[in-house]
Structures are given as structure tokens and as C-alpha cells.
Amino acid sequence: MEVLGRFFNVFLIAATLRTTAPILLVGLGGSFTTKAGIFNIGLEGQMLVGAFFAVVGTIFSGSPWIGVLCGVSAATALALAFALLVVTFEANEIVVGLALNILASGVTISLLKGIFGTRGSIFGHGLVGLPIVHLPYAREFGWFGQVVSGFTPLVYVAFLLVPVLNTFYRRTRLGLHLRVVGEKPEAAEALGISIVKIRYIASLLCGVLAGLAGAHLSLGYTTMFTENMSSGRGFMAVAILIFSNGDPLKILLGCLLFGFSDALSLRLQTSGVSSYLVLSLPYLVALAVLFALSYQARPRLIRETAATMARAVTFQSKTAADDLAASKG
Amino acid sequence: MGQRLEALSGQALAILFALILGAVVIVAVGENPVRVLVTLLNGAFGSPERIAGTLLQATPILVCGVAACISLRAGLFNIGIEGQLFMGGFAAAWVGFSFSLPPVIHLLAAMAFAVFAGVAWIALPAFFRTRYNANEVVSTILGNYVAVLVTSYLTINIFKRPGGLPETPPILPTAYLPEFFSFSRLNWGLFIGIALAIGAQFVFQRTARGYAISEMGANAKFAEYGGIDIRRQGFLILLASGAVGGLAGGIEALGVHRRFMEGFAPGFGFDGVIAALLANGSPIGTIATALFFGALRSGSLLLEVDTTASREIITVIQALIILAVSAQIKLRRGASDSMAGERRWKF
Numbered sequence: 001m002e003v004l005g006r007f008f009n010v011f012l013i014a015a016t017l018r019t020t021a022p023i024l025l026v027g028l029g030g031s032f033t034t035k036a037g038i039f040n041i042g043l044e045g046q047m048l049v050g051a052f053f054a055v056v057g058t059i060f061s062g063s064p065w066i067g068v069l070c071g072v073s074a075a076t077a078l079a080l081a082f083a084l085l086v087v088t089f090e091a092n093e094i095v096v097g098l099a100l101n102i103l104a105s106g107v108t109i110s111l112l113k114g115i116f117g118t119r120g121s122i123f124g125h126g127l128v129g130l131p132i133v134h135l136p137y138a139r140e141f142g143w144f145g146q147v148v149s150g151f152t153p154l155v156y157v158a159f160l161l162v163p164v165l166n167t168f169y170r171r172t173r174l175g176l177h178l179r180v181v182g183e184k185p186e187a188a189e190a191l192g193i194s195i196v197k198i199r200y201i202a203s204l205l206c207g208v209l210a211g212l213a214g215a216h217l218s219l220g221y222t223t224m225f226t227e228n229m230s231s232g233r234g235f236m237a238v239a240i241l242i243f244s245n246g247d248p249l250k251i252l253l254g255c256l257l258f259g260f261s262d263a264l265s266l267r268l269q270t271s272g273v274s275s276y277l278v279l280s281l282p283y284l285v286a287l288a289v290l291f292a293l294s295y296q297a298r299p300r301l302i303r304e305t306a307a308t309m310a311r312a313v314t315f316q317s318k319t320a321a322d323d324l325a326a327s328k329g
Numbered sequence: 330m331g332q333r334l335e336a337l338s339g340q341a342l343a344i345l346f347a348l349i350l351g352a353v354v355i356v357a358v359g360e361n362p363v364r365v366l367v368t369l370l371n372g373a374f375g376s377p378e379r380i381a382g383t384l385l386q387a388t389p390i391l392v393c394g395v396a397a398c399i400s401l402r403a404g405l406f407n408i409g410i411e412g413q414l415f416m417g418g419f420a421a422a423w424v425g426f427s428f429s430l431p432p433v434i435h436l437l438a439a440m441a442f443a444v445f446a447g448v449a450w451i452a453l454p455a456f457f458r459t460r461y462n463a464n465e466v467v468s469t470i471l472g473n474y475v476a477v478l479v480t481s482y483l484t485i486n487i488f489k490r491p492g493g494l495p496e497t498p499p500i501l502p503t504a505y506l507p508e509f510f511s512f513s514r515l516n517w518g519l520f521i522g523i524a525l526a527i528g529a530q531f532v533f534q535r536t537a538r539g540y541a542i543s544e545m546g547a548n549a550k551f552a553e554y555g556g557i558d559i560r561r562q563g564f565l566i567l568l569a570s571g572a573v574g575g576l577a578g579g580i581e582a583l584g585v586h587r588r589f590m591e592g593f594a595p596g597f598g599f600d601g602v603i604a605a606l607l608a609n610g611s612p613i614g615t616i617a618t619a620l621f622f623g624a625l626r627s628g629s630l631l632l633e634v635d636t637t638a639s640r641e642i643i644t645v646i647q648a649l650i651i652l653a654v655s656a657q658i659k660l661r662r663g664a665s666d667s668m669a670g671e672r673r674w675k676f
Binding site for chain 2: 091291
């Protein structure tokens with residue numbers, strides 16, 4: 001009985017890691033734009049074209065890796081359009097993001113019909129998914145080995161990116177530039193950093209990771225493409241980005257929460273609860289967290305304002321601009 | 330006058346550019362753009378029935394568009410109109426099939442429930458937006474997914490009509506929103522939409538409350554210093570927007586479908602938002618853009634029959650137009666030094 005209980009837990013943990021990966025990838029992508037001070041509601045659409053072109057690329061080339069490349073390229077192209085309109089033409093980011101999401105949905109459905117002559121979803125046609133990675137020596141670590149081994153490669157990429165990005169924002173020149181542009185654009189200008197260039201770079205990097213997230217969705221998480229298969233993950237990622245402020249560790253925490261509610265809802269579906277109610281669980285969790293943390297953030301906002309004023313008085317501010325100055329000096 | 334002409338010609342150029350890009354997409358999916366255009370026009374205006382169909386499709390887009398205009402005017406984004414439409418539609422249908430009331434009272438009761446459901450659905454996002462600054466764009470979008478799933482649950486698990494189809498029992502004739510012609514479901518909803526648009530325009534332009542709302546949208550800080558309670562006003566504006574969104578669902582349920590079913594009115598809420606954006610937040614302008622989008626939608630029905638292109642090609646065209654115009658807003662800012670119209674987009 002005890003063994004059975006543990007297996008239940010082990011499988012639930014493994015399922016959580018599996019469901020966390022797509023939203024984690026797109027969330028980490030969004031951290032670039034969030035850090036650079038752009039509110040990017042277009043993640044959903046970038047993920048969707050990533051998923052679609054990953055499938056198209058795989059079917060036409062026979063290699064899922066070329067498919068991933070196609071997906072990433074398509075998502076990056078959409079990100080370029082976003083940057084062009086938002087950064088260069090200074091159009092409203094919400095309007096552009098929403099329109100690009102609608103565009104992504106319409107283009108993928110139209111092309112699905114145009115190329116394959118079907119509606120709804122596409123699988124078969126020689127579509128192969130990404131290979132499963134069996135970590136060496138995983139068996140020797142008992143249940144832990146079972147949990148961490150046997151995923152498709154992009155799952156590992158997603159989790160490895162968390163420490164990588166954390167270091168990126170703290171230690172590298174580009175990471176600091178991104179933060180300065182987002183936190184204090186005036187300071188960035190004074191330091192001679194090109195705001196336009198940094199925001200373009202952030203948007204494109206975001207597109208790359210959103211494309212990876214989409215490719216993972218259609219080649220790793222499942223091996224098919226379905227109309228609107230990103231099903232709000234991009235929007236949930238935006239909710240996470242709002243309260244994590246783009247910090248990779250907080251994004252990981254938020255994504256694990258959604259991954260868990262996703263895994264739980266998949267499990268509950270087999271237990272006889274109405275699938276409609278169960279499927280709404282991740283969205284409700286996202287809403288609850290958004291509301292709860294906005295409530296939490298209120299006193300902090302006042303505290304932070306007070307702290308900023310105190311810092312301004314004592315000239316001991318510690319912003320990204322100072323980090324940058326310290327790294328230069 | 331010259332400035333306005335310049336702005337209009339810029340807008341026209343942007344739309345032309347979007348249409349050219351749309352033609353490229355149509356070629357990419359292996360169709361002839363001219364044939365698609367002719368089919369769209371034929372499907373939208375080819376016969377009295379089809380013209381009525383266009384107006385029928387334009388009705389919910391117009392009502393949802395007015396809902397979007399109301400929130401945009403105050404600098405707020407209610408993207409959850411789709412969800413309010415689903416909740417309002419279900420509430421109206423529920424009153425329609427569950428109760429037996431005298432004719433006019435039944436209709437009014439069902440409409441009132443639709444409005445109430447829309448208000449209820451936006452109440453939490455509105456409260457947390459105006460009180461604790463929780464981003465309303467994300468919360469209303471996430472609410473859409475929940476609304477679709479919850480109404481599906483209610484329809485299929487609780488109120489399903491005996492028989493195979495995933496729909497509720499039909500509403501009683503006493504709750505019907507009357508139609509104009511025998512050959513179309515075109516109903517009084519169109520006039521409700523036009524009246525709402527004119528009413529909203531009047532409130533925005535001719536009343537003190539409307540001025541306060543526009544002021545808040547143009548510059549919330551300034552409005553606050555001017556003595557406007559922007560939290561209370563923002564909350565009420567979002568509730569009003571949700572009420573109109575719920576009404577749109579009621580019109581669809583009582584005037585067109587006469588029941589609630591899965592996949593009820595897909596995408597009208599989003600179409601309404603982009604119709605309002607294309608009209609730059611003007612309710613009167615939304616009448617024109619809603620008719621345009623209604624014609625596209627109506628034409629797209631024939632598209633699937635007569636060509637190999639899918640009807641989603643029209644959402645591509647709509648999105649491209651919005652993108653082209655979104656860039657245009659900046660150009661227009663250069664053309665005139667008045668910021669009032671533009672500041673509404675920044676918040």
C-alpha cells in the first residue's frame with residue numbers, strides 16, 4: 001500500500017514536470033520582454049505558430065530537429081513583427097499583441113487547410129516526435145531517477161534555462177542592459193544604451209523561447225498539431241510574468257503551480273468529475289493567484305515607495321543601473 | 330479638415346497594405362485572391378437573404394463593440410467580452426426555457442438576467458483591477474476560457490435536452506426577440522445595438538459623466554487631481570462594459586439560436602473588441618466597422634462552400650488590418666498635435 005502511494009506521488013511529480021515544461025519555456029521567453037519593460041500579450045500567438053511550423057517542418061523534412069528550427073523561426077518572425085510595431089512604430093502593445101494572437105490563430109488554421117486539406121488537427125503524415133532522453137545512471141537513484149529521466153529534450157532545456165537566465169540577468173552585460181532599459185529607461189539613455197536595440201533583442205529572444213515552447217507542445221508534449229492548441233498557456237505565462245516581475249526563479253515557482261494544477265486536472269478527468277469543470281482548474285488557479293498576489297502587492301508597493309524615497313535621500317540606491325556601474329568599475 | 334483628410338488617407342493606405350498582405354496569405358494557401366474577394370462580396374451582399382445575414386452577423390459584433398468602446402474610453406481593456414457573452418447567453422436561455430411568464434415580461438426578464446450575468450462575470454476582475462491594480466487584460470482573457478467551460482458544463486451535464494445534440498431545451502416563444510423577415514433570423518437586436526452605440530456616443534460627448542470618463546482615459550492622474558474618483562468610476566465603467574457584453578449574449582440566445590449550445594457565438598466578443606479598436610474607440614464608428622466585419626463573416630460562410638480556402642482567412646484579414654492601423658496611430662500622432670485621442674491607448 002505504501003509502495004502504491006509512493007508510486008502515485010512519483011507519477012504525479014513526473015506528470016507535473018511534463019506539464020510544467022511548455023508553460024515554463026514560454027514564461028522564460030516572456031521574462032526577456034518583461035525585464036525590458038514590454039508587456040507582451042502576444043506570447044500565445046508566438047507559441048501557436050511555433051507549434052504549427054514545428055509540425056510542418058517535421059513532416060516535410062522527416063527530422064523533428066529541423067521541425068523545431070522551423071517552429072522557432074516562425075515564432076521569431078512573429079516576434080519581429082511585434083517589435084517592429086511596438087518599438088519602432090510605438091503602437092500600443094496590447095492592441096498589437098492581441099492582433100498578432102488572432103493572426104496566429106487564423107494563419108495556422110488557414111494553412112492547415114491549405115497544406116493538408118483538413119480541419120481540426122493533424123497527426124500521422126510521417127510526423128515523428130522528439131526522442132525521449134534516458135539519463136544515464138538514472139536507475140541507480142531509485143524513485144528520483146524515475147522522476148527525472150525519460151522526458152523529451154526540451155523539458156530539460158526548460159528547467160536548465162532557469163539557472164542560466166538567472167545568471168544572465170545578474171552577471172552578463174546584456175542581462176543588465178535589459179534590466180536597466182526596463183527599470184529606468186532614462187538611466188539607460190544616460191549610459192548610452194540603445195533602448196530600441198535592447199527592446200528588439202528582448203523581443204526576438206522571447207520569440208525564440210516561445211517558439212521552442214510551441215515546438216515542445218507539438219513534438220514533445222504530444223505528437224500532433226490541433227487548432228489553437230496553446231489553449232491559453234501564453235496568457236497564463238503573462239499572468240505569471242506580472243507577479244514574478246520576470247525573475248526566473250519566481251517564474252519557475254509559478255509554472256510549477258500551473259503544471260501541478262494541469263497534471264491534477266488530467267488525473268481528475270479519469271476519476272469521473274466533469275471534464276469541463278476539471279479543465280477550467282488551471283485557469284481558475286491562474287486567476288486566483290493573480291488576484292491574491294495583486295492584493296499582496298499593495299502594501300509592498302507602499303513599502304517599496306517609501307524605501308525608494310529613503311534611498312533617494314541617502315544616495316544609496318541599488319538598481320540595475322548601479323549593478324551595471326559596479327560591474328564596469 | 331486637412332488634418333482629418335490626411336489621417337483618413339493614411340488609414341486607407343494602411344488598410345490597403347493589410348489587404349495586399351492578406352492577398353499574399355490567400356495565395357500561400359493556394360487560392361486566387363480575386364476569387365476569394367468575389368466570393369466574399371457575393372456571400373455578404375449577393376441576395377436579400379445574404380444582406381440580412383450580414384446584418385445578423387454584424388449585430389453581436391456591434392453590441393460587443395459598444396461594450397469594448399465603453400471600457401476603452403476610460404483607458405481600460407475589457408477583453409473578456411467573449412466570456413460575458415457566453416454567460417449572458419446562457420442566463421437568458423435559462424430564463425427562457427425554465428420559466429413560463431407572460432410574453433413581454435418573459436423577454437425583459439431574460440434580457441435582465443443576461444445583463445446581470447455579464448456584470449457578475451466582470452465584477453471580480455473589475456474589483457481587483459480598480460482596487461488592487463490586478464491587470465484586467467489578463468484576468469478577463471483567462472475568464473473567457475472559464476466561461477466557455479462553465480457554460481459547456483451547465484449545458485451538457487445539467488440542462489442537456491434529451492437527444493444527442495449538446496444543447497439546452499429551446500426557449501419558450503414568449504421570450505423570443507422578434508425578427509423582421511420570414512427568411513432570416515435578423516431581429517430587434519440590430520436596433521438595440523445601434524441605439525446603444527448612439528447612446529454611448531451621446532453620454533461620452535454631451536454629459537459631464539462622459540467627460541469625466543474620457544478625461545480618465547486620456548490621463549488618469551490628471552483626472553484624479555481634478556477630483557474624479559477614478560477607482561469608483563473605473564469599477565462602474567467595467568461593470569457597464571460587462572453589462573453590454575452580457576446583453577450581446579442575451580440577444581444571440583433570444584433572437585438567433587433560441588437555445589444555448591456548445592460553441593455558442595464563437596469569436597463575436599473578440600470581433601467586437603477589434604471592431605472598437607478599428608473605430609478608435611468611437612461607438613458611432615463601431616457601427617461601420619461592425620458592419621464591415623459582419624460582411625466579412627457572412628461572406629466567409631460562402632467561402633467554405635465555393636473555394637478551398639477556410640473561413641478563418643477572414644480573421645487573418647481582420648488581424649492584418651488592425652496591425653496596419655496600430656502602426657498608423659503613431660503616424661497620425663505626427664499629423665496632429667492633439668494627444669487626447671492617442672493617450673487613451675497608453676495607460
